Amino acid sequence: MKKKRFLVAGATGYLGQYIVKELKKQDYFVRVLIREEKQKELFSNVDEFFIAEVTKPETLNNIANNIDYIFSSIGITRQRDGLTYMDVDYQGNKNLLNEAIKSNVTKFEYISAIDGDKFKNLKIFEAKEKFVEELKNSSLKYSIIRPNGFFSDMKDFLDMAKSGKIYLFSHGQYKLNPIHGEDLARFCVKKLISNDNEEEQIGGPDILTQNEIAKLALKAWNKEIKIIHLPDFIRVLIIKLLRIFTSSKVYGPIEFFLTLLAKDNIASTYGDKRLEDFFLEEVRKTKN
Template sequence: MTILVVGATGTLGRQVVRRALDEGYKVRCLVRNPKKATFLKEWGAELVAGNLCYPDTLPPALTGITAIIDAATARATDSLSIKQVDWDGKVALIQAAKAAGVERYVFFSLIDADKHPDVPLMEIKRCTELFLAEADLNYTILQLCGFMQGLIGQYAIPILEGQAVWITGESSPIAYMDTQDIAKFAVRALSVPETEKQTFPVVGTRTWSAEEIISLCERLSGKEARITRMPINLLRTMRRVLRFFQWGWNVADRLAFTEVLANGKPLDAPMDEVYQVFGLDPTETTTLESYMQEYFARILKKLRELDYEKTKTKKKQTSKKTPFKS
């Protein structure tokens, strides 16, 4: 079986590539810039240039493809909008997949996408789920809610560097999951017939509020966080202002998503039946405690080594005799 991974250079996509290769699948990656994806080629994947926003580039990439794992999404810093990538691009990809006779399509959506019609990314995910279900493909939809990897830049690094940690509104408890574990579900779906034409939540072992994550980071780092709270009304004002400028549309759409994260309602779902269907062991799923503990142990060790080398160099410099003329 040959898999096409879309969004392969992203936080989740690269883990899907790694997992699929480890399990013996042939992997092809659709990439906009092959030069920035050389690490995927070094892993053993095939690279093919293409762009969701240019439908003519998709059919050549789909030649000989059995299944697609679609991890692509627009980024806040992209020049392309969420609609262009997550709707127009996905519609083009699904249509091209159907025309090419692709047998399986794994799509990553979001938990509770149907409950937030005013949030562009959530509404587009919901519409894509419906479009995929009507496309007569053997699809599997995995509904996610948050990556542990994103917490490093959001909480861990600011706390280590003594920078402000921003909290908005009433923090929503979120069942964050390691992208390596999400990749397990995505790749396993290809070999489990019971996942065909089904939708599953794929979330972490428990929910965590912002305050709980900060407390965990403080304990593991030995440093106190500088917490700054941003009123939700200020974010709404910023979003309205940014909508006046085309360059600000992506950021404005992302700010709309922060309201989902700041309304106090948990983002979670029961996973017992999901593990049974996929045949995976829940005890092997990474917990947020172990993920953060490993990160801080590694980074603090590195900081100690750097401090040691710095002190060692300084001692050598002070011990040198200054030459002088008699």
């Protein structure tokens, strides 16, 4: 039986690295898109590398040749090269989709974020969800995954807790269920190789309030529980000031984070990794 062949774009990111590990664990052929030769060092078990930039379509020529499935978590994170969300999250992924269509790829999976389709007014989602529509209207089968926050995003709580106190906006009772990258990768691969078009919001096994996450972070550092609740107008003011005085690449992720802090973000539960264990492990690594 022919081994399924995958292309992973966004492989150097938090989720992308877990995706590569999960695919190799299941003994699939994996081609990884990287921007620079030195990024090969991030991987120990990859079948092929393809060096290109998604914003330069001429560099992507034939990237999807002999590929069955494409996974993409391509998006602006900390790049400093003057590109916009539309350049990367939309057009970059569209360039990749064009190659997928040209090579008759079976299915294309794209990672947005929870409630992305409901918050297209946010800069970070405007581009992501524009690509989602492009993908859904293409000739390919698709999988669109909107994860809740990653465990890695929750390290902001842990960083604050180290000082002995955590600041939250409003009452801290809004709920979320963040997910570990390893659990999410397993879910993404399962959905990618299914025969159906998929569109799902997914989170981890534990639904927690912001107050409960703060307590877990403080306990991980062995600190007394000290949570300070700030008036919500401060959060709104920060978003407005950032929009006025910074570029979209600076305020985009913060606007997204602060907007989602002011509501429940509960997705379908999945996986077995617990945030409490993650916090304890992160503190242990810091102390060693």
